Amino acid sequence: MSTAPGEPAVPRSVLPWVERIGIPKPLMWGYVAVLVFMIGDGVESNYLEPYLRDSGFSSSGAGLVISAYGAFVAIGSWLSGALSNLWGPRRVMRIGAVLWILFEVLFLAVALPIHNQTLVFVFYGLRGIAYPLFAYAFLLWIQLTARKELRGSAAGWFWFAYSAGLPTIGSGIAAVSIPLLGAYATFWLSLALVVRWARRSVRSPYVRHAVPGRWWTPRRRASACGTNWYGASAY
Numbered sequence: 001m002s003t004a005p006g007e008p009a010v011p012r013s014v015l016p017w018v019e020r021i022g023i024p025k026p027l028m029w030g031y032v033a034v035l036v037f038m039i040g041d042g043v044e045s046n047y048l049e050p051y052l053r054d055s056g057f058s059s060s061g062a063g064l065v066i067s068a069y070g071a072f073v074a075i076g077s078w079l080s081g082a083l084s085n086l087w088g089p090r091r092v093m094r095i096g097a098v099l100w101i102l103f104e105v106l107f108l109a110v111a112l113p114i115h116n117q118t119l120v121f122v123f124y125g126l127r128g129i130a131y132p133l134f135a136y137a138f139l140l141w142i143q144l145t146a147r148k149e150l151r152g153s154a155a156g157w158f159w160f161a162y163s164a165g166l167p168t169i170g171s172g173i174a175a176v177s178i179p180l181l182g183a184y185a186t187f188w189l190s191l192a193l194v195v196r197w198a199r200r201s202v203r204s205p206y207v208r209h210a211v212p213g214r215w216w217t218p219r220r221r222a223s224a225c226g227t228n229w230y231g232a233s234a235y
Contacts, residue, residue: 031161049062068121073129080133080136089140092133092137
């Protein structure tokens with residue numbers, strides 16, 4: 001592990017356990033939030049299209065809704081980086097969470113109950129812009145906050161959380177929830193997951209202090225008993 005010039009290598013034993021496995025300590029709850037957020041976003045991934053067909057959409061119309069969603073995901077992916085440069089990743093994550101919740105509520109409470117295909121197309125499509133703002137802004141935050149030697153493993157943990165949530169655990173939750181609650185109630189379950197953990201991530205005391213370029217790092221302190229190590233913030 002690299003350290004400041006003239007300092008000895010930092011023993012792994014003095015690092016927080018999360019940093020020993022490659023996760024920047026100030027952002028550790030952010031990883032959990034991304035995991036749960038992507039679980040919520042991915043709950044309907046395998047059953048939305050059949051659900052829309054059962055609600056009166058044609059096969060081509062249901063497919064068009066999914067295509068519009070994907071197009072807005074691409075736009076949101078680009079905006080996550082551009083807006084993070086202007087406003088900072090934390091604010092962009094908040095914007096993404098608010099937009100996701102807003103359009104999901106409109107989709108569930110307005111568009112689906114009245115089976116309005118235009119509103120479904122608009123609200124669900126626009127929701128696609130939101131999750132990249134939340135997730136990919138956090139990825140940029142990782143690269144800005146993590147020490148150089150942690151950036152590779154920190155990014156790997158991000159993609160682990162992302163992939164475990166969106167296509168994997170989310171679909172598993174739907175498989176369990178639909179027989180118990182029904183397909184429509186399962187949509188609301190995904191909303192509850194996102195609301196709970198989006199708030200948790202941006203209000204975490206760790207994340208609030210995850211300033212770009214600043215991190216927890218051990219410093220050497222000489223004593224009569226030898227060299228001790230203590231935590232400090234470095235720039």
